[in-house]
Amino acid sequence: MKKILALCVVLSALWGSAAGADTPSQLKFMAGPPGGNWFALGGELADLWSKEVMPTTSVTGGAVANIINAHMRKGDLGFSNTSMIAVAQKGTDLGTFKTKSDNAKLLANLYTQYTYFIARKDFAEKNGIKTVDDLVNKKLAFRFATLKTGTGSEFVVKNVFESGFGIDYRKAFKEWGGTVEYASYSGGADLIADNHLDVFAFSVGKVAAIVMQIESTTDVILLGMSQEALDKVGEAIGTVTFLIDPGIYKSVPAGAEPVKVVGDYTSIVVRGDLDDQVVYDLCKSMYNNVEMLAKGVKDIAELDPKTAVPAKGLESHPGAVKFWNEASGKIQ
Template sequence: MKKFIIFLLTLTCVFTASVVAADTPSQLRFMAGPPGGNWFALGGALAELWSQKTIPTTSITGGAVANIINADKGKGDLGFSNTSMVAVAQKGGMAPFKDAVGNASILANLYTQYTYFIARKDFVEKNDIKSLDDLVARKIPTRFATLKTGTGSEFIVNGIFKSGFGVDYRETLKEWGGSVEYASYSGGADLIADNHLDVFAFSVGKVASIVMQIESQTDIVILGMEQNTLDKIGADYGTVTFTVDPGIYKSVTDTPVKVVGDYTCIVVRSDLDEQVVYDLCKTMYENQDTLAKAVVDMKELNPATAVPTAPIKSHPGAVKYWDEVAAK
């Protein structure tokens, strides 16, 4: 009798597990971004599209760090983040992810993010600066600004200094006789144009109107980095090397500038049903033109780059779909 009861309990557990694994949620919670930004607009467009063609989806506000944590804990199903953040979160051991997340993976890399270090041209010429590496190696006093802490921009700027150069910019730049401020995109643009800053660093899309705005107000130089520095950062944060080619900005005239490259991505809880994730990817890609009307950067969505390189983990349902499309 005891063996029979154990058998029934085991059978019940197996059956329950199979039911849970095969369960399809009736509604999804998509974690976007704060009101007014691209993520907020695109989040609403995605939720509407998926609700019409795949599964009812509600868009809620969120943030790059919080969306990873909430996906991992099941407080949301999927949302926007940066691929570098997901890489650090999956690895753990670095703030703000001291402990590795086990239930958050990538649904897709959506569009590129370039990290620009914009320097006033008179500052560069006065100090004969060749690159960001040169500025750091020579400990040049710099009036510096980036976006506020907790943003994707500040996260990767902090990572660039820590991983690439072994310094904490928040303290080190002050020790060298410089200063550190936190500003919005428009606020930082005004500060550097008015000669209150020497360098303004932030992440944004490939062709950025904010860079063009600064160029229209003052002469600038986009500071590049050495390849070995970019490789160090990539090893820790999963970033890649992008080049800013001549012709995009008037400040880049002849030689391409190497910068840290990242992606805006969608992070998804790893235990979400594989077929659901496959269908979400399919609907999104087949309606790419519609989504690009909400945020033009969605034109960059490409099956060849939708799955980040190892060791960054992507959801199996996403890998299945993007591999199928890329092979056609």
């Protein structure tokens, strides 16, 4: 019996040290800029984990910076986008990440992110535009905006055009006689309402208030993409195909065909050398309190053990894999 107990202790120790057995006295959680969902949810998570796991502070951050800082151990974990983590681990976009960030691992996919290409209806009908493919194939002069460089939105939009269609949108659109601007969500909504933009692209949740805001002032259509282009983007940066179902938005009414768009996740990136047991406990605490967290940021209610860590495409932290497999009933 003593030998069995000793063996269990050894195995437990080995499992806990698989990622480097670094157990800090407190954690630094890298959230987002003040005023956004990431900032609010980051504070909620830090408070929760301080009570149930270990002292945790929440600091401002960003999708790209949080991956780099997790890789370099300047922070322990933080919000990002799953597509960004996949690319950073592979080192295939060194213009964005400077170096291969293979110490940055996925802790969990939290909730879905849809990339919307919103076109003014008058512009689309005049030029026969129904999809993003049409925009590229027709090489039109049009006024385009997305969020600023370094955001998850711009990262995905850039890769939609580079991987899906083989163009650098910043150069191509200007060569075709168009313009490129960078705006906030609300700023872009105002620009398209005032007829200063033809197309506005950004990533946000499945049921997006900003899309409804735009629809309340302007007749627009949501541009889908061909499956061929969606597959190319997915192969390059690990995104998937999501459907905008009819009935959610005025521009996709009940009875219309679903609109195919690039799908991604808001996720948590964690440094790979953080202790497995600590990561396991962070996941467990978050999942057990998801209803409470959703009272502040309702999107977190989408957290699902079955999609929290993907089977392939990027590396997840072993402690996270263990917890989410157990929570979803998967056999280890």
